[in-house]
Amino acid sequence: MKESKSIGEAINRLSGSPIARKILYSFAVFYLIAFILLPPLLGISFKLDLIDQVFRDEILLNRAKSAIMWSFTIAFIIAILDLIAGIPMAWIIARGKSNLINILDAFVDIPFVIPTVALGFSTLLFWNSNYSPLKFLGVNVSPGFFLILLLHFAFSFPVIVRVMVGELLTYKDVYENAAKSLGAKSFTVARTVTLPILKPGLVAAFLLAFARSLSETGATMIVAGAFENGPIFIKNAKDAGLEGPMVLVSFILIIASITVFGIIRILGTKFRIPIGNVYPDFEALLSKSISVKIRNVLTITIFIFLVFIPSIFITSPVLGAISDGTLVKAISGEGIWSSFWNSMILSYTIGIIATLINVITGFPVAILIARKRLGHIGSILLEAAVNVPIVVPSVALGVSLGFFWRTFSFLSEFWIIIFAHTTITYTYFVQAMAAAIEGIPEEMEETARTLGSKALGVFKNIIVPLTKYSIFSGAILMFTRSVDETGATTAVSQKLQTAPVLLVNWIKGIVPATTSDIALGISFLVLTSFISLLVLRLVVYRRR
Amino acid sequence: MTKVRVVSLTKNYGDIKALKQVNLEVEEREYLSIIGPSGCGKTTLIKLIGGIVAPSSGEIYIDEQNVTDTPIEDRNTGYVFQEIALFPHLKVNENVGYGPLVKGEDREVNRRQVREMLDLLSLEDQASFFPVELSGGAKQKTAIGRALASGSKLLLLDEPLGMLDLKIRNELRYELRKLVKDLNLTAIHVTHDQEEAMSISDRVVIMKAGEIVEVGTPRKLYIHPSKIFTAKFLGEANFLEGKVEKIEGNYYQVNVSGNKLIALGEGAVLKENEKCVLAIRPEYVKLNKKKLNEINTWSCYVINVSFIGSTILYNIITDTGKKLTTKYILTENEPDISVGDKLYATLSSEHLLIYDYPHEGLDKALDLE
Ligand SMILES: Nc1ncnc2c1ncn2[C@@H]1O[C@H](COP(=O)(O)OP(=O)(O)OP(=O)(O)O)[C@@H](O)[C@H]1O
Ligand SMILES: [Mg+2]
Numbered sequence: 001m002k003e004s005k006s007i008g009e010a011i012n013r014l015s016g017s018p019i020a021r022k023i024l025y026s027f028a029v030f031y032l033i034a035f036i037l038l039p040p041l042l043g044i045s046f047k048l049d050l051i052d053q054v055f056r057d058e059i060l061l062n063r064a065k066s067a068i069m070w071s072f073t074i075a076f077i078i079a080i081l082d083l084i085a086g087i088p089m090a091w092i093i094a095r096g097k098s099n100l101i102n103i104l105d106a107f108v109d110i111p112f113v114i115p116t117v118a119l120g121f122s123t124l125l126f127w128n129s130n131y132s133p134l135k136f137l138g139v140n141v142s143p144g145f146f147l148i149l150l151l152h153f154a155f156s157f158p159v160i161v162r163v164m165v166g167e168l169l170t171y172k173d174v175y176e177n178a179a180k181s182l183g184a185k186s187f188t189v190a191r192t193v194t195l196p197i198l199k200p201g202l203v204a205a206f207l208l209a210f211a212r213s214l215s216e217t218g219a220t221m222i223v224a225g226a227f228e229n230g231p232i233f234i235k236n237a238k239d240a241g242l243e244g245p246m247v248l249v250s251f252i253l254i255i256a257s258i259t260v261f262g263i264i265r266i267l268g269t270k271f272r273i274p275i276g277n278v279y280p281d282f283e284a285l286l287s288k289s290i291s292v293k294i295r296n297v298l299t300i301t302i303f304i305f306l307v308f309i310p311s312i313f314i315t316s317p318v319l320g321a322i323s324d325g326t327l328v329k330a331i332s333g334e335g336i337w338s339s340f341w342n343s344m345i346l347s348y349t350i351g352i353i354a355t356l357i358n359v360i361t362g363f364p365v366a367i368l369i370a371r372k373r374l375g376h377i378g379s380i381l382l383e384a385a386v387n388v389p390i391v392v393p394s395v396a397l398g399v400s401l402g403f404f405w406r407t408f409s410f411l412s413e414f415w416i417i418i419f420a421h422t423t424i425t426y427t428y429f430v431q432a433m434a435a436a437i438e439g440i441p442e443e444m445e446e447t448a449r450t451l452g453s454k455a456l457g458v459f460k461n462i463i464v465p466l467t468k469y470s471i472f473s474g475a476i477l478m479f480t481r482s483v484d485e486t487g488a489t490t491a492v493s494q495k496l497q498t499a500p501v502l503l504v505n506w507i508k509g510i511v512p513a514t515t516s517d518i519a520l521g522i523s524f525l526v527l528t529s530f531i532s533l534l535v536l537r538l539v540v541y542r543r544r
Numbered sequence: 545m546t547k548v549r550v551v552s553l554t555k556n557y558g559d560i561k562a563l564k565q566v567n568l569e570v571e572e573r574e575y576l577s578i579i580g581p582s583g584c585g586k587t588t589l590i591k592l593i594g595g596i597v598a599p600s601s602g603e604i605y606i607d608e609q610n611v612t613d614t615p616i617e618d619r620n621t622g623y624v625f626q627e628i629a630l631f632p633h634l635k636v637n638e639n640v641g642y643g644p645l646v647k648g649e650d651r652e653v654n655r656r657q658v659r660e661m662l663d664l665l666s667l668e669d670q671a672s673f674f675p676v677e678l679s680g681g682a683k684q685k686t687a688i689g690r691a692l693a694s695g696s697k698l699l700l701l702d703e704p705l706g707m708l709d710l711k712i713r714n715e716l717r718y719e720l721r722k723l724v725k726d727l728n729l730t731a732i733h734v735t736h737d738q739e740e741a742m743s744i745s746d747r748v749v750i751m752k753a754g755e756i757v758e759v760g761t762p763r764k765l766y767i768h769p770s771k772i773f774t775a776k777f778l779g780e781a782n783f784l785e786g787k788v789e790k791i792e793g794n795y796y797q798v799n800v801s802g803n804k805l806i807a808l809g810e811g812a813v814l815k816e817n818e819k820c821v822l823a824i825r826p827e828y829v830k831l832n833k834k835k836l837n838e839i840n841t842w843s844c845y846v847i848n849v850s851f852i853g854s855t856i857l858y859n860i861i862t863d864t865g866k867k868l869t870t871k872y873i874l875t876e877n878e879p880d881i882s883v884g885d886k887l888y889a890t891l892s893s894e895h896l897l898i899y900d901y902p903h904e905g906l907d908k909a910l911d912l913e
Binding site: 172174175177178179180181182183184185186188192193196197199272273275277278279280281441 | 594595596615616617618619620621622623625627629631632633634638642643645646647648651690691694
C-alpha cells in the first residue's frame with residue numbers, strides 16, 4: 001500500500017516535468033498518426049491509379065458528382081434536424097429529476113447498438129409495416145432519398161444527445177442563475193446564455209452527426225433503392241467490379257469534409273450565436289411549465305416514432321421466438337446458435353479493449369485540441385486528422401484497413417479487428433472529450449497549478465471529475481459503435497466473426513436462419529448492450 | 545419601510561444544516577453586511593433571498609410580499625455572484641445590458657442605460673472587451689454594473705470585492721456604498737472582511753454555523769458587542785475567565801486567577817459567584833514602566849513585539865501566567881519597549897466587557913467552525 005503510494009507520488013512528480021509531458025503527448029500524437037490516420041488513408045492511396053477508371057467514363061463521373069453532392073446535402077439536413085430534436089432530449093436527460101430518466105438515457109443509445117445492416121432492415125420494415133405513422137396517413141415510404149433521411153435521422157440522433165448531455169452536465173448553472181436573476185425566463189436563458197456558451201459542444205455534435213451520415217454504408221444500402229449517395233455509389237461500383245470510384249469518392253469525401261470541418265471550426269470560434277431581440281411575453285409563454293411539458297412530450301414522441309421503434313422493429317418477432325422454441329434452442333446453443341455466443345463474447349471483448357486503448361491514447365489528444373497546445377492551426381490539423389476515420393465511407397474504410405493491417409503478417413486476426421475498431425471509434429471519444437475540456441475554464445487549471453498541483457493532479461482532480469460524464473458518454477459512443485460495427489469489420493475479418501457480422505450472414509441468408517432466429521439474435525445483442533450500459537451508467541454516474 | 549424580511553429560514557443540504565431558523569429584517573435604503581467564518585451560511589442566506597436555492601422551511605418577504613415560492617426571474621433582485629459569473633460569450637456592454645434586454649427594453653434605451661452604467665463605473669474603455677480580457681477589478685465592476693442595470697432596488701452582493709487586491713478593494717468599496725446611497729438602493733453585502741463590513745455598512749450581521757449571532761451598527765458591535773463571538777470575530781480581543789465577586793451598580797468585581805479586575809458591565813445580567821468571561825480589545829490594554837495605577841493593573845513581561853505598519857503589537861505574559869496582546873498606534877514617539885522588559889499592564893475598566901460563561905465552554909463559543 002505504502003509502496004504504491006510512493007509510486008503514485010513519483011508518477012505525479014514526473015508528470016510535472018515538461019519532458020515527461022512532451023513524451024506523453026508525442027506518443028499520443030504518434031498513435032493518432034500511425035494507428036488512426038494512416039491506415040484508412042494508405043490503403044486507399046495505394047490504389048490511386050485506379051481513379052482513371054472514373055475519369056474515362058463520363059456517365060460514371062456524373063454519377064459520382066451527384067452522389068457526393070447528395071451525401072453532403074443529406075448530412076447537412078440530418079445534422080441540423082438531429083440538433084433540433086436532440087437538444088431538447090439532452091435537456092430532459094441532463095436536467096430531469098426522475099429515475100426513469102436513466103432508462104430513457106440508455107434507450108437513446110439503441111440505434112447505436114444495433115448492427116447497421118439490421119438497422120437498415122429494421123427501418124425498411126417499420127416504415128412499410130402497418131405500424132408506420134406515415135402509412136396511417138396513406139404514405140408508403142419506398143426505398144430512396146426519404147427513407148435514407150429517416151434512417152440517418154435515427155442513427156445520428158444518439159451522437160447529438162450523448163455529446164450534448166455531456167456538455168450540459170459539465171456546464172456550471174451559475175450562468176443560468178445569473179441570467180435568471182436579471183429577469184430572463186428559462187427559454188430565454190437557454191437561447192441567450194446556455195446554448196451560446198455550449199457552442200463548442202454544439203459544433204462537435206453537429207460535426208459528428210454530419211460525419212456519421214456522410215460515411216454510413218451498411219444500413220444505407222438497405223434503404224437506398226436506386227438512390228445514390230457517396231457510399232452507395234462506391235458500393236454499387238464495387239459490386240460492378242470497379243474499385244476506382246471507391247478511391248476517388250473516398251478521397252473527395254475526405255478532402256471536402258476536412259475542408260468543411262476546418263471552415264466550421266474556424267468560423268465556429270469567430271461566429272457568435274446571435275442573441276438578437278428578446279420577446280419577453282412570447283418567451284415567457286414558451287417558458288411556462290405547460291409549454292415545457294408539451295415540448296418534452298413532443299421530443300419523446302419524435303424519439304419513439306422516428307428513432308426508437310424504427311430501430312428495434314426488426315426484433316418484433318422476438319415474442320414469437322419465445323413461444324416457438326427458438327429461445328430454448330438459443331440458450332442451449334443448438335445449431336447456428338453455438339457460434340452466436342462465441343461471437344457475442346468476441347464482440348464484447350473487442351469493444352472493451354478498443355475502448356480502453358482509445359481512452360488512454362485519445363485523452364492527451366483531446367487536451368491538445370481543446371487547449372490549442374499546438375497553436376490554432378496545429379489544433380485544427382490535429383482535429384482534421386481525428387475526423388478522418390469517420391468521414392471515410394465505411395465500405396472504403398473496411399477495404400483500406402484490411403489492406404493496411406494484413407501487410408503486418410505477424411498480427412493475429414483478433415488484433416487486426418481491434419486496431420480496425422480503434423480507428424473506427426477513436427473520433428467519437430476525442431471529439432466529445434475535446435468539447436468537454438474546452439468547457440472547463442483554463443483559469444481553474446491554472447489555479448490548481450499555482451497551488452502546487454502537478455499536471456497529473458490537475459488531470460485527476462479537475463479535468464476528470466468535471467468531464468466525468470463526457471468521458472463516460474464518449475466511451476459509450478465508442479464501445480457501442482465497436483460492438484455494432486459491421487461494414488468495416490466484414491472487410492478486415494476472415495475467420496473470426498463478431499456478432500454483427502454473424503447476424504448479417506443470418507439476415508442475408510448466407511447461414512440459414514429463421515425470422516425468429518434473427519429477431520432473437522439482434523435482441524440479445526441489443527439487450528446485453530443495453531443492460532451493460534444501464535449498469536455502467538448506474539455505477540459510474542450516480543447523480544440522482 | 546422594511547425591504548427584506550426573513551422568518552425562521554432554514555436550509556438543509558442533506559445532513560448539513562446550512563441555515564438554522566434565521567430571522568432578519570433589512571430596512572429600505574440600508575447597507576447591510578453579513579459577515580462570518582467560511583462555511584457559516586452567508587452565501588446560503590443571500591441565495592435564499594435571491595431565490596437561487598429554495599429554503600427547507602421558513603418565509604422570505606421582499607417589499608412585504610411573500611416571495612418564498614417566487615422563482616428567481618420574478619424576484620427582481622440584482623445579484624452579484626461569488627463566482628462573478630459574467631457571461632463569457634458576451635462583451636462587457638452586452639453583459640451589463642442583459643437585464644434590460646431580457647425585459648424587452650427598447651434597444652435605444654438599453655444602449656443609453658448601458659452607457660450610463662459604464663460611465664458610472666468607469667468601464668467605458670472596456671465596453672467591447674470579453675470577460676476573459678478583463679482584469680479582476682474590471683470583472684467585478686462589470687458584474688456589479690450588470691446587477692445594477694437590471695433596475696432592481698435590492699442588491700445582493702456575495703463577496704463582490706473578494707477577487708481584488710487590497711488597494712482596489714478599498715477604493716471600490718466606497719464607490720459601491722456611494723452608488724447604493726446615490727441610487728437609493730438597499731444592499732445586502734456578504735463578506736468575510738471585517739474591515740470592509742464595518743467601513744461601509746449601516747448595520748452588520750454576524751453569523752456563525754448557520755445562525756445569526758448578532759446584528760448592529762459597526763460601532764455598537766465593535767465597542768459593545770453583546771455576544772462573546774462578536775468580540776472575537778470583529779476585531780481582536782483578549783479573553784479572560786473569571787468569577788464575579790461583587791456587584792456595585794454597574795461595576796463588577798471579577799476574580800481572575802486570584803487577581804481582581806473591575807469591569808463596567810452595562811446591561812450585563814450576572815449574579816455574584818457566577819463564572820464569567822472578560823474580553824478586552826488590545827488597544828485598551830496600556831503598558832507602563834511604572835505602576836501608575838492600583839486597579840486593574842498587572843505586572844508582566846514582554847514576550848514578543850511585532851511591527852505591522854501603522855500599529856505595533858506587544859505580546860505580554862502576566863505574573864499569573866495570562867497571555868495578552870496589546871496594540872499601539874504608531875505615533876511620532878514609538879514606545880521604548882523591547883522583548884524581556886518588565887512592565888505594568890492596565891486593563892481599562894470602561895472597556896472590559898463582561899459576559900456570562902458560555903454553557904458550551906469558552907473554546908467552543910469562540911470556535912470559528
Ligand atoms: N449545494 C450544496 N450542497 C451541499 N452543501 C452545501 C451546498 N452549498 C453549501 N453547502 C454547505 O452549506 C454550508 C454553508 O455554505 P455557504 O456557502 O453558505 O457558506 P459561506 O458562509 O458562504 O462560506 P464562504 O465564506 O466560504 O463563502 C457549508 O457547510 C457548505 O459546505
Ligand atoms: Mg460564500
